Amino acid sequence: MEDHxxxxxxxxxxxxxxxxxxxxxxxxxxxxxxIIELYSEQEMRCPVHLCxxxxxxxxxxxxxxxxxxxxxxxxxxxxxxxxxxGDIKRMLAEIYGKVTGCSKGRGGSMHLxxxxxxxxxxxxIVGGTIPLAAGAALASKMQNKSNVSVAFFGDAAxxxxxxxxxxxxxxxxxxxxxxxxxxxxYSTQTHINERQPAREIVKxxxxxxxxAFRGDGNNAIEVYETAKNAIEHIKSxxxxxxxxxxxxxxxxxxxxxxxxxxxYRTKEEILEWTKKDPIKKLGxxxxxxxxxxxxxxxxxxxxxxxxxxxxxSFAKESQFPKKDSMDKNVYxx
Amino acid sequence: xxxxxxxxxxxxxxxxxxxSMEKDPSVFIIGxxxxxxxxxxxxxxxxxxxxxxxxxxxxxxxxxxxxxxxIGTALRGMRPIMVHQRLDFVLLAMxxxxxxxxxxxxxxxxxxxVPFVVRAVIGMGWGQGAQHSQNIQAIFTHIPGLKxxxxxxxYDAKGLLISxxxxxxxxxFIEHRWLHHIRGHVPTEMYNVxxxxxxxxxxxxxxxIASTSYMTIEALNATKVLxxxxxSAEIIDIRTLKPLDDSMIIDSVKKxxxxxxxxxxxxxxxxxxxxxxxxxxxxxxxxKVPPQRIxxxxxxxxSTPALTKYYYPRHIDIIQKVCQMTGKPTSQITHLIExxxxxxxxxxxxxxxxxxxxx
Ligand SMILES: Cc1ncc(C[n+]2csc(CCOP(=O)(O)OP(=O)(O)O)c2C)c(N)n1
Ligand SMILES: [Mg+2]
Numbered sequence: 240m241e242d243h244x245x246x247x248x249x250x251x252x253x254x255x256x257x258x259x260x261x262x263x264x265x266x267x268x269x270x271x272x273x274i275i276e277l278y279s280e281q282e283m284r285c286p287v288h289l290c291x292x293x294x295x296x297x298x299x300x301x302x303x304x305x306x307x308x309x310x311x312x313x314x315x316x317x318x319x320x321x322x323x324x325g326d327i328k329r330m331l332a333e334i335y336g337k338v339t340g341c342s343k344g345r346g347g348s349m350h351l352x353x354x355x356x357x358x359x360x361x362x363x364i365v366g367g368t369i370p371l372a373a374g375a376a377l378a379s380k381m382q383n384k385s386n387v388s389v390a391f392f393g394d395a396a397x398x399x400x401x402x403x404x405x406x407x408x409x410x411x412x413x414x415x416x417x418x419x420x421x422x423x424x425y426s427t428q429t430h431i432n433e434r435q436p437a438r439e440i441v442k443x444x445x446x447x448x449x450x451a452f453r454g455d456g457n458n459a460i461e462v463y464e465t466a467k468n469a470i471e472h473i474k475s476x477x478x479x480x481x482x483x484x485x486x487x488x489x490x491x492x493x494x495x496x497x498x499x500x501x502x503y504r505t506k507e508e509i510l511e512w513t514k515k516d517p518i519k520k521l522g523x524x525x526x527x528x529x530x531x532x533x534x535x536x537x538x539x540x541x542x543x544x545x546x547x548x549x550x551x552s553f554a555k556e557s558q559f560p561k562k563d564s565m566d567k568n569v570y571x572x
Numbered sequence: 573x574x575x576x577x578x579x580x581x582x583x584x585x586x587x588x589x590x591x592s593m594e595k596d597p598s599v600f601i602i603g604x605x606x607x608x609x610x611x612x613x614x615x616x617x618x619x620x621x622x623x624x625x626x627x628x629x630x631x632x633x634x635x636x637x638x639x640x641x642x643i644g645t646a647l648r649g650m651r652p653i654m655v656h657q658r659l660d661f662v663l664l665a666m667x668x669x670x671x672x673x674x675x676x677x678x679x680x681x682x683x684x685x686v687p688f689v690v691r692a693v694i695g696m697g698w699g700q701g702a703q704h705s706q707n708i709q710a711i712f713t714h715i716p717g718l719k720x721x722x723x724x725x726x727y728d729a730k731g732l733l734i735s736x737x738x739x740x741x742x743x744x745f746i747e748h749r750w751l752h753h754i755r756g757h758v759p760t761e762m763y764n765v766x767x768x769x770x771x772x773x774x775x776x777x778x779x780x781i782a783s784t785s786y787m788t789i790e791a792l793n794a795t796k797v798l799x800x801x802x803x804s805a806e807i808i809d810i811r812t813l814k815p816l817d818d819s820m821i822i823d824s825v826k827k828x829x830x831x832x833x834x835x836x837x838x839x840x841x842x843x844x845x846x847x848x849x850x851x852x853x854x855x856x857x858x859x860k861v862p863p864q865r866i867x868x869x870x871x872x873x874x875s876t877p878a879l880t881k882y883y884y885p886r887h888i889d890i891i892q893k894v895c896q897m898t899g900k901p902t903s904q905i906t907h908l909i910e911x912x913x914x915x916x917x918x919x920x921x922x923x924x925x926x927x928x929x930x931x
Contacts, residue, residue, distance in 0.1 A: 278929070284921055285699025286879045286930040336699060336876030364660065365633045375685040398632035399664075426609035426633055432633040466820030494930045496878050501609040560879030569871050 254530045256302060260459050261505070261525060262539050264518050267318045269543050270327060271490075273551060278495040282555075283334045285347030287362075291455075292489040295517035296323035296421050298388065299462025300482075303470050306377040307386040309366040309375050312465045315421075315488075316351050316361030319391045325353035327546070328553040329472045337557035345568075356384075359491040365426075366392065366399030369418070369463050374480075376416035387473050389417045395426035406447040406481070413478030417443065417469055420483040421456060427492045428503040435504045444481030456484030457517040458523065487512035577760060582614040582752040585691075588733035589616065589653065591762045591901060593623050596651060599737055602629040602642065603655030604690070612655050613693070613752045635661055635778040637704050638692075639668035643676070646686045659692040659746065660706050673742040674717035682702040688742045689733070692787075694836065695749030697921035701875035706838040707868065709784070711844045712744045713814045719743040720813040724788035726756040730813055731765025739767060748786035748836065770817040776806035779830040781890070782809045782821050782847050787834045787866075794890035797912060801891075801905045802910055803898050810903050813843055818850040825851055829860035830897050836892060839867045861865055861897050866890060877921045884920070888912055890900065916930060 271289045272451040278287065290297070293315070301310070301322035320330055324340065334348045342350050349363040349387030359375065362368055381384050396402050398419065409416050420440055424431050441451035452471060454465045462484060469480035478571030489509070491498035499506050525531040580585070593599045603614055607620035607628050627904065631638050635656070642652035648917040656662050662669070677685045692706045712720045719741055723729040731748070736743040773788065774795055783791040788809045795805045804823050810816070825831050831851050833844035844865035851863055866885045875879060888909055894903055917925065 281919075281928060284919070285701070286704070286874050336878055340876075344873075344876035344878065347701050350701060350875070362703060364664075365702075391699055395633040398634045400634065408900055418894060427605055429605065429630050433630050500844060529815045556923070557866070560874075562879070563884050564867065565874065565879045565882060566871055 241507065243358065248459040253412055256463070257460065257521070257525060257530060260298045260302050260463060261518075261521050261536075262543070263302070264294040264459065264521065265539055265543050266327070266546070267297065267321050268518055269540070269547050270317060270321060270331075274545050275490070277551070282552070283335060284336060284375055286493050287334065287348045287495065288315040288493050289490045290315050290488070292487045292512065292517070293423065294318055295459035295462050295521070296419065296456045296486060297391065297482045299459045300417075302463055303466045305386065306357060308382070308389065309359050309372075309386060310376070310389045310391065311372040312351070312361035313365065313368065313393060314349050314361070314389045314394070315364035315393065316391075316537045317348070319361065320351045320353065320358050323353070323358040324352065324516055325354035325358045326356070327514070328550045329353065330555040331550045332557050332568055334556070335554045336559060337554060338560040339557040343564075363544055366396040366401035367404040368544070369396060369401050370405045372416055373405045373416050376409065376414035377412065379415055380412070385419055387415045387470055390518040391419045391421065393426065394420060394422040394431055394440065395434070396420070397443060398434060403443070406449055406479075408424050409451070409474050410447045410449045413476070415473045416479045417473060418479060418481040420481070420487060421486055422483055422488050423488045425488065425492070426502060426534045427503060427506070430503070437567065439472045440483060447501070449481050450477070451481040451483070453485070456486030457515045459521045486517075487515070489513065497558065573687060575758040578755045578907060579726060579758050580752065581613070581729050581747070581754050581756070583617075584730040584758045584823065585615040585733055585747070587615050587758070588600050588737070590619060590622060592734055592737045592814070593619070594867070598649055599651045599653065600627040600629065601612065601653040602631050602638065603630045605657060606630055606655055610908060612657060613685065613749070615752065616655065619717055633799065634666040634857040636668055640672065642688055643668060643673050643686055646688045647684055651687045653689040653691060653737060656695055658704050658920070659694045659708065660703050662690065664772040666736045669718070669742065670715050674715045678717060679743065683919045685740045686742050687740045689736045689745055690742065691745045691747065693747050693749050695931065696836075697923065698929070699875040699877065699880075700873075702725050704790065705873050707752045707838070709746050710837045710841060710846070711733065713843060713846065716818070717741065720746065720815065721767055722748070722785040723765075724752065724785050724809050726758045728771075728809075729776075731763050732811065733772040734762060735764045736769050738764070743767070745769065746785065750786050750790070753924060754789070763813070763831035766816045768812045769807070770811055770820045771809050772806060772820065773809045774805070774807040776804040776828065778804045778828055778830060779894055780806050780808060780821065780824040780828045781834060781894070782808045782810055782831045783834040785835050785836060791834055791890055793887035794894065797887070797891050797905075797908050798894055801908055803900055805894055810847070811889060817852065818854065821847065821851060823856045824854045826858045829858055830898060831859065831863040832890070832893055833863065833865040833880065833910060834885075835865070835920060838869060839865070840868050842867050860865055862899055863906065864893055866893055877900065877919065878881045881920045886920070891909055892926055
């Protein structure tokens with residue numbers, strides 16, 4: 240009797256979580272689509288690395304995080320920022336170079352931060368923030384805090400020394416850090432087979448004595464569950480975990496456009512992956528399992544659209560930083 | 573008379589590499605994106621088709637180790653060219669460049685050498701910000717054993733790259749992103765522009781402007797306006813930062829009595845400071861006014877165009893500085909500067925009108 244009650248509760252809880260993940264994924268997607276729509280106005284004057292296609296990974300991982308857990312990210316960071324609870328008005332204002340932006344316009348799309356959400360930083364030097372996440376984990380350990388630290392990075396970061404050196408150290412000290420590799424097969428226009436031998440990335444982490452799992456990055460439920468287990472493992476004091484999620488970037492490496500015309504990947508390949516669209520996949524699951532109705536999903540889209548329009552107005556109406564602010568903050572007072 | 577062939581700076585670079593590879597089978601090129609369809613802003617276009625993937629290599633994003641790998645090949649008779657789309661990425665390879673390549677020849681008593689070209693792109697604009705547009709060329713000039721070249725024209729880009737590839741030392745070859753589309757006369761045959769030689773690209777008698785790379789273009793634009801105002805400036809395009817051809821600057825300063833150094837790097841410890849130091853040491857008595865410099869401020873580069881438009885010095889800054897130094901009353905040139913400001917494009921963060929998006 241009690242068991243039955245409990246299992247029902249679990250299902251209800253899961254349903255709420257799944258809808259929450261779906262909402263975040265839609266928010267990420269619509270945010271990126273808004274950039275696509277508005278980029279040609281030439282008012283967002285900075286590089287943008289859109290994460291359309293990757294949404295399940297930030298949403299599924301971050302749904303497991305508490306506010307006190309910290310996240311570091313790379314150049315393709317919009318999804319991580321949103322999923323960790325970063326303020327989207329301030330992110331869009333940042334992309335517009337406004338003083339209300341999350342880095343006061345100093346950083347642009349590649350340097351996001353929202354300390355109130357413990358999204359500690361994104362930077363575009365490949366592999367640059369991976370050791371920082373381990374450092375944040377070391378600090379937690381030194382300070383007897385229970386939070387975990389997450390590093391999001393791409394498959395190319397596996398080629399950088401920083402990743403290997405950090406895995407070694409994090410394993411040695413059993414640091415509470417989660418490594419999340421978003422393997423979208425490409426580094427700019429170069430396929431992974433041109434850059435790495437045919438070994439599994441997770442084997443690299445295992446070689447350092449780190450528990451590692453590989454999962455379908457376009458399946459939000461799988462991402463969520465895998466990350467859930469990983470974080471339990473980390474929070475129980477067992478040291479770091481490494482997750483590799485397979486996914487695909489739908490747009491060009493940097494910028495708002497499609498890029499099939501460049502010829503480095505085929506139309507067929509892109510089509511194959513489009514069929515595995517993570518949002519459609521989760522949406523269908525929600526419908527099939529009667530967790531949500533069509534109307535409910537439409538309402539999510541609708542509400543998200545409003546939220547994004549508000550961010551656009553905020554960003555566009557905000558002021559630019561003033562000339563005399565340029566030399567502020569070179570040094571900390 | 574037949575018209576001289578004109579190609580872009582990017583095409584000149586591709587041609588220099590191609591002809592060097594054709595001539596010398598030990599030359600190869602490696603870098604992230606070298607054989608990809610974007611071909612490093614067009615500077616490696618056609619190479620993989622012509623020389624194949626054994627000599628035209630893509631590269632894992634492993635700057636430090638791969639620099640070491642290149643040095644290893646150089647020690648065994650190869651002539652590697654490594655390419656970085658941003659100079660900022662070279663920072664990851666500083667250990668190999670500085671600790672190994674630069675001093676290898678000296679450290680082992682001259683028995684082995686490292687013929688190695690590191691091409692790195694610097695730039696500005698389109699909100700690339702603090703980690704993607706650093707103009708830190710001066711760092712390399714501080715290191716004994718490195719040569720540092722920064723051509724400003726397509727002609728020099730080809731000739732200096734050929735010389736760099738043929739040089740038996742590590743050469744840091746720095747290209748400003750805003751030069752890649754510039755067109756100019758480039759002979760079809762192979763030729764050398766010697767490393768270590770500056771060039772007077774405009775004669776003048778009132779002031780010497782010693783400038784590097786893209787800032788030479790800004791200096792040229794400035795002198796057109798200065799001519800109208802009756803100020804005659806001589807421009808020396810430095811071309812090679814190390815070893816620096818200071819004799820040419822000294823000779824010019826003997827004539828003009830004034831020196832303005834213009835570089836796209838930072839103020840403190842930047843290359844403009846080195847030029848001024850040399851002239852102060854060696855030609856102090858010829859200086860009529862204190863030498864001056866135009867550089868970036870000691871501030872990381874912001875992303876927002878609202879700040880970058882004040883951050884990057886331009887030809888107007890050069891005009892104003894030259895007028896100050898030559899005692900030309902600003903009132904006499906206010907109208908010319910106004911005209912220049914009117915001519916400026918609406919946006920200052922793009923290299924040309926056609927440019928509409930991320931680099
Ligand atoms: C140290 C360094 N080298 C090179 C680059 C140029 N670069 C920018 S993004 C990128 C590809 C990164 O690929 P990946 O890590 O797989 O992430 P993705 O873009 O696929 O999401 C490269 C090589 C860089 N930013 N930093
Ligand atoms: Mg990738």
